[in-house]
Amino acid sequence: MDLTNIFMIAIVLSVAEVLKKTFNLNTQYMPITSVVIGIFIGLVLWPLSEYPGYVMLMAGFIAGLAASGTFDLLKAAKQEGKQ
Incomplete structure (x- = not known):
């Protein structure tokens, strides 16, 4: 899914x-x-892509999971820096 998923993670x-x-x-x-x-x-990016709707739905779900993991990593690193 080329760079679409990476951009979606950044947007999310x-x-x-x-x-x-x-x-x-x-x-x-x-x-x-x-x-x-x-x-x-x-779902918003679905009309702009060449992929079916269910693929973009799953890509959004995965991007949300990856973004929440990134958020948790940044939070842990911030707490580590305070100690």
Whole structure:
């Protein structure tokens, strides 16, 4: 799936961070928020891609999971730096 998935991860991560800062979301809800955003972004990008809808839906789901994993890694690294 070429670079589409990598771009989707970056978009999901960016949108999730903006939502977290704007609405002061609790960090325990960020993985679910990232997955929902990923699915939404996958469906929005579906008409622009050559892949079927279910593939873009799964790509959005995977991008949301990857973005939430990235968020958790950044959070752990930030806590490690404080010690």
